[in-house]
Structure formats: C-alpha cells, structure tokens
Amino acid sequence: MMERNKMGMLLFIVSEAVFFILLISTYIFYHRQGGEGPTAANSLDLLKTSIFTAALLASSVTMHFAVSSAKARKPRGVGLWLLATITLGTIFLVGQGAEYLGLIREDVTISRNLFGTTFFTLTGFHGLHVFIGLVMLVILLGLALDRRGHPLKAPAVEVISIYWHFVDVVWIAVFSVIYLWAFV
C-alpha cells in the first residue's frame, strides 16, 4: 500500500484539480463574451510571460533533483536544490507581480470586464498556490539546514514535490489556455 502522506497529498491534488478545471472552464466559457475593452490578445505580453514560465518549469526539474538527493541521503544536495527551486519559484511570482502591475497601470483590472475578471481570478489562484508551495519549501529548507534534529526524511520532500509539480502542471494548462490560445 502507498505511503499514507503521499496518498493524502495525491487526494488533495485531485480535489484541487477539480477546482482549477472549473476556473479554467469559466475562463474558456467567457472567452468570447468579453465585449469591448481589453482582451488576452491586446493586453498580454507573450514573450515576458514565457520567460517566467520557463523559470517555473525549470523549478520542477530542480525539485526533482532535491527528491533524488533526499533519497540518496545527501543533505547538502537537498538544501542546494531546494534553494534553487525556491529562487526559481520566486522569480515566477515576481514576474507575475510585474505583469499585474503593468496591467493595472493600463487600467486592466479584475472589475474592468469579463476578461479581467476571469484572467485575474484564474492566474491569481494559481499564484496563491505557488506562494503556498514556496512557504512549504522554505519550511523544508529550514528542516534540511537544521543539523540538531533528525535528518530530513525523503518522503517529506517527495510529498511536497508532488504538490509543486502539480502547481507546475496547472500553469502549463493556464498558460496554454490564456496566452497561447490568445495568439493563435
């Protein structure tokens, strides 16, 4: 039988996936009903977003190496790879913040029209999940650096990594639906 923490996290992710499927469906449903005003095609910057998307995708790779190091009982490796993951995740969030700031300066806000409503709700909830993931990663890093207690166990890193990969997969879906769809 699967380890229980892992099973709990997987079930949580199933639940979260349903939540995001509904938010994404809502975005798709309202995509053509925005009326006049800002749309994905005329307000978003595909290139800039692609750059911080790359950072998030790369963070999944570094997270994977953190898990391998934990399994190989290399605490130094765990610490370094976790630090890299946190850095890349932070780059993504800063990029998203900069994007929001630019949009709001152009008066593209959550209350402007249906595009703003669905765009900010969907990307905002994804950003919130990245933020929560970062908090968990920082706690993991703290545990990894703490030499007094028991060494960090591999399942703990693995369970958080499942969440982190999930957040990454959600972003691939969100990025495809919002950014790529707007420019085809």
Next chain:
Amino acid sequence: MSEAAKSHGTLTSLADIKEYRGVLSWVASIDHKQIGIMYILSGFFFLLVGVAEAMIMRVQLARPANHLISPETYDQLFTMHGTTMVFLMAMPLLFGFSVYLVPLMIGARDMAFPRLNAFGFWIYFFGALMLYFSFLAGGAPAAGWFSYAPLTERGYSFDHGIDYWALSLLVMGAGSVATGINLIVTVLTLRAPGMTLRRVPLFVWMVFINGILVVLAMPPLNAALVMILTDRLLNTHFFTPATGGSVLMWQNYFWMFGHPEVYILVLPAFGVISEVIPVFSRKVMYGYGLMATSTVAIAFLSFGVWIHHMFATGLGFAVLYIFAASSMLIAVPTGIKVFNWIATMWGGTIRFTTAMLFATAFLIQFTIGGLSGITFAAIPLDWQLTDSYFVVAHIHYVLLGGTLFAMVAGTYYWFPKVTGRLMSERLGKWNFWLMVIGFNGTFAVLHILGVLGMPRRVYTYPDRPYFGLMHSVSTHFAYVLVLGLLVFVFNMIWSLFKGKVAGPDPWDAWTLEWTTSSPPPPENFERVQTVRGRRPLWDLKHGAEAGAGKEGQ
C-alpha cells in the same frame, strides 16, 4: 470482556477515562473519539437551532394571510434553516459518526491524520459560528440555501449576509475536503491484519465512497463561492448578466456540487442502516457485494444528474433527455439497496429495539422520498412540480425521514458504545412514535399542497380552498415532531447519567467496535486478532470453525 477493558479496570462511563478530563483535553484533542463526539454534539445543537427556525416558519404558515413575521425575516429563516440543516447539522453529524466509528470498525488506533481530523472539526465549528454571526452583522443571508444568482449580487442583497454565507461555506468546505481525504486514507491504510476491503463493515464502505464524493464534489462549490465573493467584494462580472456574466453558470456549478451532496448526506445513513438491520434481524447482510458495488454506481452516477435541478431553466431538449435518463438510472442502485435491506429482514428473528424501529421507518420513508424524487426526473412532471411544496415534501422525506431517522437509529445503536450506558428503551418508544407520527403528519400533506400549486419560499398565501387547513395540519403535526425530538434529547441526557451500564457488547453484535470496552479506552484496542471474516466478533464468540462468519475470503 476484552483485553483492553481489563487493563482499564471497568470502564463504564466517559468520566472513568482520565485522559478525557477537563475542557482542555477536548479542545486540544486529536483523539478521533473525542472529535467524533464534538462533531455529533455540534450537529445535534444545530439540529435544534434549525428546528427552531423551521417552527417559526410553520407557525407563520399555520393560517392564510398571516403577518406574524415579515417577508424579509421569513427569507432569512428559510435560508438559514436550509443552510443549517445541510452544512451545520447533517454534514457534521455524518462526519462525527464516520470519524468515531471507522477506526474502531477497522481495528485502528486513530485516523490516518489525527491533527488534520482536529483541523476539520474546528474549522467547521468556527465556520458555523461565522455564519450565525451574520445575524449580528446586519442581517442573515436571505437568498435560499442554494443562493441563486443574480439574487446574491450586491444590487439585490445589500447587506453582508451573503458574504458571511459564502465565506463560512468556503471555510467549512475546506474542512470537509480535509476530513474526506482523512477518511479515505484511513480506510485504505490502517485496516487490521486480515481486514480486507471485502471484509470491512458496510458502514466503512459507505464512508469510504463518501470520502471520494466529498473530495470531488466540494471543489465546484468552493469555486462558485469564490466567484460570488469576488463578484460582491471586487466587482467582478461572473454572474452579472448586464456585463456578460451568466446566472446559469452559478446554477451549474452549484448543482455539480449539490447533487453529489445529496448522496454525501445519505450514504453514511445507508451505512448505519446496513449495520443496524442485520444485527437486529440476527442475519448476515444480504448481498454484501451488491451493496458495495451499488454504492460505487451511485457515486459515479451522482456526478451526471445535476441538470435535473435546472429542467425549468430553458435548456435544449437534447440536454434534458440525457439528464432525465441518467436521473432515472440512479434510482436503480438505490432500489437495489432497499431490496437488500428487506431481504436481510426477511425470515430473520427481528428484535424491535428503538434503533431497529427507526431503521424500519427509514426504509419506508426513504422509499417514499425516493419515489417522489423520480417524479423530478420526468420532465413534464418536473415542470409542474418544481419550486412547489412537492419539492419541500420530497427533500424532507429524504433528508429528515431518511438521513435524520437513520442517524437517530445509529445514536440508539452506538450510544452505549460511546458513553458506556444504554439509552432508555421506554423513552425510546415514545421518541419513535412521536417522531414517526409527527414527521409523516407534517410532510405527507405538503405533497398535496405542492400538486395544488402552493409555491415554496413565500411567507404567506391567500385563503384558497383547503390551503389553510392543510398548512394547519402540517403545523400541528410539527409540534408532535418537535416533542419527539425533545424526548430524544432528554433521553440522551438522562441515559448518560442514569442509563443501564452497557458492557462491551450489549446487542450481541459482530463488528470490531464491540470487542473493546464501552466507552473504548483512548488507545481503542490493546490487541486486534487477525480478522478471518466479515463478522470478527462472531468468530471470537463462536469460534472460527462455526463457519458462519467466513464470508469474503
């Protein structure tokens, strides 16, 4: 007497357990039994609150053109009554039974995630308080328990009632998902040696499937609640038609949650009935495998029937036909269960204890509720009856005559296990007959009122032939029902102190929770023997060679 009971001396009441002394031992508890008890007590408390709200409405409706309360108050009352009964009474009651019983039934020490279990309870508790705080904060929500858009938009609901409603449901929804996950993982990972999934009690099966329903059905509600909150607080446009939003989207998302929710509310009740009926019929449950698989079928189908709540919204006929068919189909696995319970009783040596009486009433009343439910799957009948008192009668037959009666049966059955004392059977008989007469008298007549065209959710009505009479009949029987409930509450309190000492196994039952002392010690069991069949305690009492407990090998 079991090993655990011996080591604890003679446990005969909760007061004998030193780990449970003091308020802090409850507030800071991560023991599934204490959390289960707190869930159940909160559920019963909000049952009384919800009943009080219902009674004010019934008194208002007792005669035509009555002006006891204003329409605004009436709207708040039916909204709070519905929300309370579904989210603050039924869900915690079912979760309470689940987290209390599942570890005991599968021979485990506690839940898989004890801290998450405590989190689930406390977030529910404070979410419930937040909902009721709305009365002090300018007015309770008044848009009905399913809060249709655009009634919930700021233009129609000015005060903060809807904000409290959405926020507290969101908070409680998160807690429900946590508890659902916890129950699934507990069932899958903590079963005693030999306790395969083909041998767990049917209650555990129902709770397991229920956990899956909770994990999949709460997110649509949470997503919809988030949208309603941003609409109200951040001026977004999800449900505002004037700016392109769609009010039907709320209905879709809400009922994507709402219909599975109906089964979330009834599956644990099915589980209780599947434990009570075999023990008091002295027969093995008929069709164990079919009971489990029909539950899986119900869970699967319950996600494909939600449009039948929206037949009157003008969707295309193709959609209506598909959902009419799926809604008819879901009656099949439910029907299988009813036949299995009857087949279990058939030819058995039935002992009509109070628990068994309530289980029998459940069977009849739930079947009536199920049959009136099928009328909503028939499109023309649905168009005629939707939004009428027929719906009110239906939902109360299913959730009050069904779920609540089953939970009362479960309370009479497991009260001795939880507290160490038997509930009074004498008061129990009074409790039963008052509730059965009161319940059927209150709600049977509402079917006719609905057919005659009485709309639901109006605070009063004109003096049309027999309308006043029927409402008056309903109100008077409601007093009887309330009396029955008060006898129930009194019986629980009286029996807690004065009830007969139950001993570990007062009903001569056969599932694992009856092998330990009543109440169980904090560690539940000292040792669980390898399980060899569906009725481990029967095997212990009669020896495995008796063979009668060897199912599921």
